[in-house]
Amino acid sequence: MIALNTSPSLHQRANEYFLNENYIQAANLYEQAISANPEIKSNYWHLGLIFLLQEQEVEAQTTWFMAMMEGEAEQVNVWNAELLEILETEAERQEKLEKYDVCEKIRQNIRQIAPDNIHNLLHLIHLYIKLETYTEETLSELNIFEIINATTKTDINLEILGKTIGSVLHYTQLYPSTIEFFESCSLHFTENPQALMNIFIAAAVDIAYSRQQPKIAVQLCEIYLRLDNNNPGVLGHLASFYQNSADYELGIETAKTFYSLVERLPEKIFANRQILRGLMSAGGQWQESYSVNQRQQDLLAELIAANPQDLTPMDVSILLNSNYFAFYIEDNIAKNRSVQKKILQICQENHNIYAQAQVEKYAQGHLERKKQRISQKKLKIGYISHCFKSHSVGWLARWLLQYHDRDKFEINGYFVNSDNVSDLLHQWYINQMDKVFKSYNVWSLAEEIYQDEIDILIDLDSITLDITCEVMTFKPAPVQVTWLGWDASGSPSIDYFIADPYVLSESAQEHYQEKIWRLPQTYIAVDGFEVNVPKVRRDELDIPGDAVVYFSGQRGFKRHPDITRLQLKIIKEVPNSYFLIKGLADEESTQKFFAQIAAEEDVDYARLRFLPDAPTEGVHRANLDIADIVLDTYPYNGATTTLETLWMCIPMVTRVGEQFAARNSYTMMMNAGISEGIAWTDEEYVEWGIRLGKDAALRQEIAWKLRQSRKTSPLWNGKQFAREMEKAYEQMWQNYTTTCVTTEQV
Template identity: 50%
Template sequence: MSPFTSPSSLSIDWQHQAALYTQQDGFAQAAALYEQAIEIESSNHSHYWHLGLLLLLQGQEEEAQTTWLFALSEIDTDQMDAAVAELSQILHTEAERRTAKLEQTTAWVIRQHLRELCPEHIENLLHIVTLSIDLNLLTDSLLEDIGLIEQLAQPNAQVSLEYLWQVFDRLLKTAPASNSLLAFVEVAILHLQYSDAAANSVIAALLRFGFTAFEEEFAIRIAECALKINPVQSDILGLLAALHHNLGNHLKAVEVAKFRYQHSEALIEQIYSNGLMLRGLLGAGGLWQEAVEAAQHHRTLLERLVQQPPSDARLSQLTRLFNSGYYLAYLQDQPQQWRTLENQVIKLAQTGFQNHAATIGKLYHHQKRDRTGQRLKVGYLSYCMATHSVGWLARWLLQHHDPEQIEVHGYFLGYREAYDPLQAWYVDTVEYAHKFTTYAEATYLEIADQIYQDEIDILIDLDSITLDVSCQILSLKPAPIQATWLGWDASGLPTIDYFIADPYVLPDDAQSYYHEKIWRLPQSYIAVDGFEIDPPTLRREDLNIPKDAIVFLTAQRGYKRHRDHVSSQLKIIHQVPNSYLLIKGLADAKSIQEFFLKLAEEEGVSSDRLRFLKGDPSCPIHRANLQIADVVLDTFPYNGATTTMETLWMEVPIVTRVGEQFAARNSYTMMMNAGVTEGIAFNDREYIEWGVRLGTDAALRQSVISKLHQSKRSAPLWNGRQFAREMERAYQQMWAIYTQS
């Protein structure tokens, strides 16, 4: 007997059975029941909706559409909206059920049909996006293709803000940069308005696109979208200033930083804003007086902070203190004064992080391990193990490490999403590569945990205070011995045990103002086996310079253009007949030209003797083009480092001014370890004298060139293998001191 003899009394039973079949993926059996129901109740359109869905679940998409369209064609116009709503709800419910069962592909197919039926169903469109992410079906044009952006832009658009934010957050974390994504952000943020959740998503996106994927312009446009809703979002303003700075938009960075400062009430926020301002002014390269005033004000703010430490500072604010004093070293060579203040500020920030770690059970306790007969576990922590000046230099140590003595771990911060050949080399070279791509607040805890769990014996920091997340990690002391090497001066963190130096790069009395124990290697704190060089792309005739002229080159970023020192460089040009000065380095082109031309006029040097060069396409080409110079003029109080080593490798004489701080002694130690003393000056007068001598005495220049050529055979600066042995001995001695203490 057919169960449909009396459908009014039996409908509940057969529908229940159909539902059971559907839940158990018995789609054909369930469909048969609905087909029989339609024979009996052909006017009940709900049966067609379910039958079509069951056909769809069996992969019969065309038959499903035909079933739905037939039923819809039989419905009166005034009942159409209700019918479509009913079918939509059935499809939506089943799509949710399939998603819950992790059947994303089936859910995606159902939702595509629902989109055709109700293109204005925003929640469905949002689900299509999340399913596309799960299934790796997300394309640059998907958001536009499915009509999501158009629907969100409607004045009366109704949408769940919670779910919209979830999709917003996922897209910003996973989608590639595209105009479609930007358009979505612009309309979505109008709905989300200003909320902590939305702001945090934007901040994470700015860090991802701007500082990991290096899509700075795209990140800037996202920031600008967010600021349309609330123009005084301080965290976003801070990142926007940094993004403009990284792109070379220094004046725009200063403008944003000034605006942020004007809306910063807390002292700690004023310090961050003023630091951004100072960075932009120095980066521009020619705004000297404004930079001096900003630096003076910055020092005053830091001193006030030390005297009145905030009791309610957030971790994000404390993080910014780690590198708050970094740019002061570009203006004055006063390490005792500067480092004393820096140590106090760093300790304040570090204490806050340790207190926070204590509250969440993240204080690490190290038991002394017996490594007798075992390899030392050494970890290198850095953002710069990639195409970066630090990356070019540090690679030789890792290449020459003795694998029988050292187990090498690499902790890659801000791991590049785009392919980077030098980063790939580091990943292949270390025994254990730990990649960290995000900058979320919890990340520093995760990285510290990884280091601790890896039982690293000695953790080498390559970033110092140039990267805040490094400081966060090191503040927790995840390794029993921590040391700073190469990337910059010592950080001043109380949890750092050693700062690796050499006999020259720090003066004899430096320990009095360093928190860390200065560990002096016997010869040089850095050595390389050489640099890659491509054919040059720059010749004198390209610059309208006579063949018999003397060419001086100064090639540094705008930060290093100290007014007094540039005057010394121009005095050299004035005293060397038929000489030219080539000026090269990242800076604001207009500002740097006005800066040099004004000082040249004051020193009586014709503007015709100055040439402003653009950057080179690559580092190997930059090195080749150094040969256009007869003499390179180093900067002060912040010397070159990688640029100095490249100059020496290219056998070009260099003039440097030696100071007291680490940044003012890099070229000094490199020249000493290359076996060249000609060009080393200990005051401004000597700097000018050496410049004039090297510019006018061809025999002296040739003697220096010959020494540099010979140095490649035996000098410590060019012996990466020997340097690796010295570093390994230092590591073993550090470990012995630790285990015996």
């Protein structure tokens, strides 16, 4: 508050009244001051402000206008500046008090006095977002684009501008005006593009993955690259955004540019992985994929030999899933798991160096809790994932959450994503948890888990998400388990990996860092799937009603040339058969890939059909009914797709291998009581495919067995599965609590 030109006691009393929101008494003092000294204009400014705070906006504006009406232009400008300073100070005070509606009213009056005040407009944008009154038209109503484009770089506070960009990107990502706003603001960062990168890149990642809008993320990156066209950090993300937008060619090209710009070994490994990701996602570009993967293996071997101990947190983050695609290229459990373990060991060792204080704090905290041996009524189970939404893992994990015994277990969810109010499954998961915590920050997630005193932390992502994997390296819970989302990560911070008698062979333990914990029957069970109305018909696909229809629905990087060749051998040998192919990949590349192998195997390309993605999961499942036989992929089987196939009572053929990913369909078929279609060699795969295609009676028998399995199979008993998982949790906790404390200290 500006001092009254009266006695100090009067000034003090006015301030006290004002701060205590006794506006009537404060107004009386200002009116006295105006009567005594009408030439002191600041008293009018304060009196008008008091009227404004009492929602007497007309009186406020009249008070200010009357004080200025006799002034010359130069004087009025000075008075306006004084008034604006008072209003700005009070707006800041009200915002600190979190009285955003009051603050917004003050700033609207500032806008009337100074409509081109860019900083006031930026503050208003913040307030609209906080008050949830921001709309698609807000920026144009504020005339923000014209004003910000007319503002010189020296006249704008980049800190305020950056904060506003961050807010708009976070809360209003999907508005078209957001892109225009970002583009206009970016021009003010030409001399400091890194500051802009620090603001927008996290939002771009959120937009691309959690919001599933990679094309918007692409636009943001392309705007930024006009300022800094060879920024490796942005190019690395942009490669993924292009690939997720199905712009595979640009994704691969950008990844190759990224690779050419980096020199450090961890960055080379990440950049090469981005190239491989693009090639594999596109599908059909297998020869180059083999070459790039060999280079990846050479780079990883170089890293393992060097065994660096000075990696940065960013290095660790990009190395965690650097060997991801090896499991799609080759079914070699000894080789793939060995590399995986060694990479994760290096990551863990470096993490323990730069995060030493937090890692030691957690370890000591676990030890103290263990020494106290406090008996708890409930075990505290934490689930961490980015898949608590409409995602394969989300559809499968829900049954365990639904059937958890809440008298024995307290369930917390650690969501590595932002709110997605339009996703009903996301909201369902929120309702299932005793507590939900959401963040992208690995340090915050780890600290929250530790402070919540989670007993057993279940990782649903493994290395499919670097954030989740890195949280696990902190060891924020005393017992940590990987389940469902992928094969085991190989991290030394993980105690157990959930399997069953089939999905890993008896000798698999020698290849795993984690202790394999085998459930008695199956490592996954569901009660079933929602099925909608189908959207495909044979006549619309120009397929005869009496034809034998084979189906394969997998992403491009699961369509290994070797298994595709076997599939087409089957088509060739079964008269009047057709092959339906569905899955996210580059359409042109995929069709060229199949055409080449069809020509080599002397299969009429006209017998192949390529289906687009279904609009919903329920429609996708209903569409499966068009198929007579489903042909599984190898060396990486289906998982959710296999369960959906079996639920729809469709016979399938799978090739069983060594690694976890090559045995998913095997365990699911065995747990559904089906052995027909399980092949242990390439020859058996073709034989089963031909036999099922030619023997309609056998297909009917399998379909009947699958339908009957719904009544008794452990695969379709989510409640029983929940009890088995809970028993495993209790045994894991007992193992931990009964381990001698002195042994741990040694």
